[in-house]
Structures are given as structure tokens and as C-alpha cells.
Amino acid sequence: MVSLSDYLILSAVIFCIGLVGIFINRTNIITLLMCVELILVAVNTNFIAFSHFLGNEAGQIFVFFILTVAAAEVAIGLAILTLLFRNKGSINVDVTNSLKG
Amino acid sequence: MMNTFQFDTALLLVALPEIFLLSSIVVILLVDLFLTKGFKQVTYYLTQFSLFITGLLAFNLIGHPETVIFSNSFVLDNMASVFKVFMMGATMVAMVYSRHYLTQHSLFRGEYFVLVLLSVLGMMVMVSGYSLLTLYLGLEILSLSLYTLIAIARERSGAIEAALKYFVLGAIASGLLLYGMSMIYGISGSLNISEISAFASDANLGSRETLIINFGLVFLVIGIAFKLGAVPFHMWVPDVYQGSPTSVTMFLSTVPKIAAVAMLVRILIDGLGAMHPYWSDLFMVLALLSIALGSVVALMQTNIKRMLAYSTISHVGFIMLGFVTGVVTGYGAATFYVLVYVFMSLAAFGIIILLNKKGFEADQISDYKGLSKHSPWFALMMLIVILSMAGVPPMLGFYSKFFILQQLVSAGFVTIAIIAVVFAVISAYYYLQIIKSMYFEDSEKEIVVSAPMDMKLILSINAILILVIGLFPDFWMKLALSLF
Numbered sequence: 339m340v341s342l343s344d345y346l347i348l349s350a351v352i353f354c355i356g357l358v359g360i361f362i363n364r365t366n367i368i369t370l371l372m373c374v375e376l377i378l379v380a381v382n383t384n385f386i387a388f389s390h391f392l393g394n395e396a397g398q399i400f401v402f403f404i405l406t407v408a409a410a411e412v413a414i415g416l417a418i419l420t421l422l423f424r425n426k427g428s429i430n431v432d433v434t435n436s437l438k439g
Numbered sequence: 440m441m442n443t444f445q446f447d448t449a450l451l452l453v454a455l456p457e458i459f460l461l462s463s464i465v466v467i468l469l470v471d472l473f474l475t476k477g478f479k480q481v482t483y484y485l486t487q488f489s490l491f492i493t494g495l496l497a498f499n500l501i502g503h504p505e506t507v508i509f510s511n512s513f514v515l516d517n518m519a520s521v522f523k524v525f526m527m528g529a530t531m532v533a534m535v536y537s538r539h540y541l542t543q544h545s546l547f548r549g550e551y552f553v554l555v556l557l558s559v560l561g562m563m564v565m566v567s568g569y570s571l572l573t574l575y576l577g578l579e580i581l582s583l584s585l586y587t588l589i590a591i592a593r594e595r596s597g598a599i600e601a602a603l604k605y606f607v608l609g610a611i612a613s614g615l616l617l618y619g620m621s622m623i624y625g626i627s628g629s630l631n632i633s634e635i636s637a638f639a640s641d642a643n644l645g646s647r648e649t650l651i652i653n654f655g656l657v658f659l660v661i662g663i664a665f666k667l668g669a670v671p672f673h674m675w676v677p678d679v680y681q682g683s684p685t686s687v688t689m690f691l692s693t694v695p696k697i698a699a700v701a702m703l704v705r706i707l708i709d710g711l712g713a714m715h716p717y718w719s720d721l722f723m724v725l726a727l728l729s730i731a732l733g734s735v736v737a738l739m740q741t742n743i744k745r746m747l748a749y750s751t752i753s754h755v756g757f758i759m760l761g762f763v764t765g766v767v768t769g770y771g772a773a774t775f776y777v778l779v780y781v782f783m784s785l786a787a788f789g790i791i792i793l794l795n796k797k798g799f800e801a802d803q804i805s806d807y808k809g810l811s812k813h814s815p816w817f818a819l820m821m822l823i824v825i826l827s828m829a830g831v832p833p834m835l836g837f838y839s840k841f842f843i844l845q846q847l848v849s850a851g852f853v854t855i856a857i858i859a860v861v862f863a864v865i866s867a868y869y870y871l872q873i874i875k876s877m878y879f880e881d882s883e884k885e886i887v888v889s890a891p892m893d894m895k896l897i898l899s900i901n902a903i904l905i906l907v908i909g910l911f912p913d914f915w916m917k918l919a920l921s922l923f
Contacts, residue, residue: 353618360611370607377614381621388625396630397621400572404617407579411610414583418590418602425596434600437678 345387353380367422367429371415378408450508453515456496456523457563463489464556471549479547483538486552487531490559494527507569511631514569518774518922522566522701529694529781530559535897536785537686539890540792544592546684551591555690558584562698565705570630571620574702578616578666581698582609585691589683601682608665608675616662622655623711632710640713653717659706660721666699667755670728680748685800688744689788692751693781700758700777707762708770708923719763723855726763729756730859734866744802746869747787750828753866754780760859761843764850771920772842778919779839783905786824789898793817793890804873808882817888818877820902827905829870830863835909842916 356376363369382401389397419429426433451458467489471482497520505516534555541547561580568574586609590602624630626648627638638644639652661672668676680688707718733753740746758780761773794801794810801807811818827834840863847856888895908915 353614356614357611360607367603367607374607374610374614377611378617381614381617384618384621385624388621392625392628394628396572397624400575400624400630403572403576407576407583410583411579414586415606415610418586418599418606421590421593421599422596422603425594425599434603436597437600437604437682 342387342391345383349380349383349387352376352383356380364431367419367431367434370431371412371419374415375408375412378404450506453500453503453506453508454513454567456493456500457560457567459496460489460493460556460560460563463493464553464560467549467556468553471553474549479549482549482552483534486556487534489556490527490531490534493559494524494531497523497527507633511633512570512573513564513567514632515567518701518704519567521918521922522697523563525778525781526559526562526566526694526697529697529785530555530690532785532789532897532901533686533690533693535894536689536789536792539894540684540686540795543795543797543889544684546592546686548591551588554584554588554591558588558690559694562694562701565698566701568702568705569632571624571632571635571706572630574705575613575617575620577698578702579613581695582613585609585687585695588687588690589679591687592684595682595684597682598684601679604675604682605679612662612665612672615658615665619655619658619660619662622651622658626651626655632705635710636712639711652711652714656711656714656718657721659711660718660725663699663703663706664725666702667696667759668752669725669755669759670732670752671725673729673732673752676752677745677748680751681742681745681802685744685788685792685795685802689785689792692747692788693784696755696758696777697781700774703762704770715765719765722759723763723852726756726759727855727858729753729759730862731756734862737866737869740869741804742802743791743804743807743873746804747784750866750870751780751784753862754828757840757843757859760847760855763852763855764846766846766850767923768920769843769846769850770923771916772839772846774922775916775919776839776843778915779835782901783824783827783836786820786898786901786905787828789894789901790817790821790824793888793894793898794886796887796889804876805882806884806886807873808876808880808884810877810886812881813886814888816899820899821877822874823902823906825870825873827909829867831867833906833909835905835912838909838912838916 356373359373360370382404385397385401423429467482467485474481500515501517501520503515507514558581561577564577565574568577586602586606589598589605592598623635627635629635665672730753733749737746737749758773758776761769761776791801827836830837830840844856
């Protein structure tokens with residue numbers, strides 16, 4: 339029997355991988371988008387686990403909305419990435435350094 | 440508690456402003472498709488018209504008894520209605536200023552207005568959100584529209600870079616906020632704000648429950664601080680302000696702040712008000728860091744948009760201090776502060792846009808040299824705005840700072856009030872620098888004000904009101920207080 343805390347630990351681990359991935363990633367922006375998705379997956383796992391163990395459906399409904407929003411978010415992210423490639427000819431993190439002061 | 444599914448058309452009247460705005464967005468999107476080149480201005484007028492009607496509908500609902508509809512996920516109370524009216528007004532002013540900028544820089548497209556209206560819709564949902572789900576959805580409608588709005592200047596690599604940075608950091612912030620929400624849901628068993636509040640204020644809450652709520656609370660505070668732009672979650676603010684087209688910077692630095700404060704009130708005060716001792720400590724640290732860093736780093740800026748970004752960070756610090764007090768009058772002072780900030784920021788960016796020309800951004804402080812000779816009237820308006828931001832009496836900005844400090848002192852946070860005042864004095868230096876270049880320096884460049892009459896008129900009214908309302912702030916302060 340898988341207990342609630344197992345799910346929570348799994349999701350915490352995925353969450354941390356996503357978060358750390360964003361901060362130590364210095365090469366590709368696509369990786370950033372993947373890390374953002376990992377964070378959302380961790381949250382979804384949390385919601386579904388809680389929803390199952392509480393016997394309350396609201397959490398699972400929330401997950402549907404998160405999935406939809408995540409799809410929209412990635413669509414916009416990739417569109418911005420395309421524009422970045424057109425402007426700079428590269429999608430490496432280090433091309434985004436012209437704004438500072 | 441079981442929610443029975445109920446559908447009564449009379450209940451829809453409570454959400455009438457949102458429903459009207461959504462329908463007009465759809466209409467405007469379609470109408471814009473069929474407009475030929477010479478008639479693109481129609482989109483602008485339709486946008487202003489629908490914002491005006493939405494504001495009127497929201498105004499009509501002020502004084503409506505508190506109602507919760509849509510299975511306890513949407514609330515209408517006085518705070519929601521008043522915030523909505525202010526948001527509509529601010530957006531209308533922002534659109535007047537934007538039109539000049541957009542035509543000057545050939546960015547005038549129908550999508551711009553549709554995206555602005557969509558983000559306003561998202562903010563209205565946030566202001567009225569009464570469950571974690573509605574709050575999250577409102578926030579995402581707002582953020583997704585803003586990312587796109589920044590990237591609307593497709594050919595400027597600075598704007599694309601700003602959009603990307605805002606996107607990545609905004610997505611992290613939403614992720615953190617969601618993680619916090621999932622923890623709160625897991626322990627309280629509900630997404631509804633009033634049920635969460637009932638759970639959190641239960642007197643026999645075990646230490647395990649308190650611990651888990653606090654764990655979620657930290658994530659919620661970080662998520663909200665990201666959205667407000669408080670230190671140390673402020674990294675995106677200067678870059679996004681500098682890189683975005685100025686009209687978008689103006690919009691995203693003003694109206695969304697009202698929505699962010701509304702979300703803060705819904706989650707942390709309506710929902711987790713019982714946990715105030717825990718989150719107020721976090722807020723105190725964030726607020727002091729924001730005021731300190733915002734005031735000090737702004738001293739070294741030469742780009743006025745970047746400087747205003749740091750000034751926003753320190754204003755956000757003051758707003759957060761209002762919530763540290765933990766008393767209703769303190770929350771009222773913070774609300775008053777955010778409304779005043781929106782007012783001042785609109786005027787400041789309005790003047791930057793006013794001096795824009797084709798191919799010229801007027802975003803360096805040195806571009807303001809000799810403004811008093813070329814355009815004495817608008818130099819005076821800028822003087823009023825800058826003095827108000829610095830907090831000089833009798834401008835409106837003085838009273839907003841004064842009320843916050845007054846509440847802090849009467850709640851016993853004297854040391855914090857003193858630190859805030861010291862940094863406010865330091866920040867006066869960079870505000871005065873702009874005045875110095877406007878009045879005491881000369882430039883060989885001719886400054887031409889080519890803006891249309893409506894923009895000049897609205898901008899002048901906007902700036903003069905900062906002075907006039909500053910002389911009679913009582914009514915507005917009472918209004919802000921009555922919201923809690």
C-alpha cells in the first residue's frame with residue numbers, strides 16, 4: 339500500500355529537481371521550460387494524492403485546470419523562444435544578457 | 440460541506456462586469472479582423488467604451504451586500520467593486536497614453552488592445568476570487584496576456600528578452616504559489632477561502648497542522664512576493680521595465696499591482712488571517728529589504744525606466760509594511776498606498792511617453808535636460824509627480840507614506856518606521872536628480888512635445904489631481920478603510 343507521505347516525498351523530489359534545474363541551468367532555454375513543467379507535475383501529484391486520501395474531488399478538478407494552463411503557458415513560451423531565435427540567432431541562456439545596470 | 444449545484448440567472452448579475460467585458464473582448468477581436476487599414480482607431484474607441492461600461496457596471500455594484508456565487512468560488516464585496524472601478528479607470532488612462540506611443544512606434548495593432556482587455560479580465564477574476572482555483576486562474580489569465588503583450592514589439596531584441604525573463608520567472612512564481620496552495624488544500628481539505636479560514640482559526644489546531652500550514656504559507660508568500668516584485672524576488676522587475684515597450688511597462692507597473700494586493704488580501708487575510716503572526720515576520724523582512732535595495736540601487740541608474748523599477752520595488756516595500764501591522768487600519772493604509780502608487784506611476788510613465796518621438800524613447804535621465812525651457816508646463820507636471828513619489832508634502836505621495844508610518848508606529852513597530860523613513864530620505868536624492876536635470880541643466884537637443892490634445896489634457900489632469908487630492912486626502916483614506 340502506497341501511503342500519502344510516499345506521494346508527497348516523490349512530489350517534493352520532483353519539485354526540487356525542477357527548481358534546481360532552473361537555477362543551475364546555464365545553457366539551453368528549452369531546459370528551463372522542461373523544468374517549469376516538472377514543477378507543475380510535482381504540484382499535480384500533490385493535488386491528486388491529497389484529493390484521493392481526503393476523498394474530496396476538488397483537487398482533481400484543480401489538476402485539470404493546471405494541465406490546461408500549462409499547455410497554454412508552453413505555447414506562449416515556445417512562441418517567445420521563436421522570436422528570440424529570430425532576433426539573436428541562438429536560444430542559449432547567455433544571449434539574454436543585454437538588460438542590466 | 441456539500442455544494443449543491445445551483446443555477447439561478449439572477450446570480451449572474453453579480454458577475455455582470457466580468458461577463459460584459461468577456462463578451463466585448465470577443466466582439467472587439469472579431470471587429471478588428473474586418474477593419475481596413477484606415478479604420479484601426481475603431482478598435483481603440485471600442486476598447487475605451489467597453490472599459491467605461493465595465494467600470495460603470497462595477498460602480499453600480501458598490502454597496503451590494505456581500506455575495507458568494509458559482510459554488511463558493513466568486514465573491515462580490517465592496518473591496519472587489521471598488522478595486523474594479525479603479526482598475527477600469529487606470530486602464531482607460533493607460534490606454535490614452537498608450538495610443539500615442541503605439542502610433543509613434545508603429546506598434547498600433549488590434550491584438551494590443553485585446554490582450555490588455557484580457558489581462559484586465561484576469562485581474563477582475565483575481566480581485567473577486569474566493570477559492571484558490573479562481574485566484575490561480577485569474578492570475579494566469581493576467582500573466583499569460585502580459586507575457587504576450589511585452590513580446591508584441593517583435594523586432595526589438597530587448598523586448599523579447601524582457602518577455603522571456605518575465606515568462607520564466609513568472610512561471611516559477613506560479614509553480615511556487617501552486618505548491619503552497621496544494622499544501623493548504625491538503626491540510627484543510629478545501630479550496631474555498633472561507634473554509635480555509637475556518638480551519639486555520641480553529642482554536643484546537645494541532646502543532647502538526649500548524650506546521651503544514653506554515654510550510655504552505657512560505658510558498659504562498661514567496662509566490663505573492665514574486666508577483667509584487669519584492670526583494671529578494673525582484674530580479675525580473677528592472678529588466679522587464681527597461682526592456683518592454685514603454686506603454687506596456689506603464690500598464691504592467693500599475694494595474695496588476697492592485698490585483699496582486701487583492702490576491703494577497705484574499706489569501707493571507709481573508710483565508711489565513713489567523714496565521715498573521717507567522718506571515719507578518721516574513722513580510723517585515725521582505726518589506727525592509729525592498730525599501731532598502733529599491734532606494735539604494737536606484738541611485739546608480741541612468742535609465743529612467745530602470746530607475747522607476749527600483750522606485751516601484753521600494754513602494755512595494757511600503758505597501759507590505761501596511762500588512763505587517765496586522766490591524767484593519769494598517770490594511771486600509773496599504774490599500775490607499777497602492778491606489779496612490781498607481782496614480783503616480785501612470786503620470787510618471789505618461790510623461791516619458793509624452794516625450795517619445797519616432798525612433799526616440801526618452802528613457803535616459805539626460806533626455807530630460809532643459810525640459811523646463813522647452814515645455815515649462817510639462818516640466819511642472821513632472822515636478823509634481825516626482826515630488827509626490829519622493830513623499831514631499833502636500834502631494835498625495837506624502838500622505839500615503841504618512842498613513843503607513845502612522846499605523847506602524849501605533850502598532851508598536853517604531854524601529855521599522857524609522858528605518859523606512861531613513862531610506863525614504865535616501866531615495867529623495869535620485870528623485871531630485873531628475874528635477875535638477877529638468878530645471879538646472881541645458882541641452883543642445885530640442886525637445887518637442889508632439890502628443891495629441893487628449894493625451895496632454897488627461898496627463899495634466901492626472902498630475903494636477905495628485906496635488907489637489909493631496910490637499911484633501913480624507914475621503915480617499917476613509918474609502919480605503921471602509922474596504923476591510
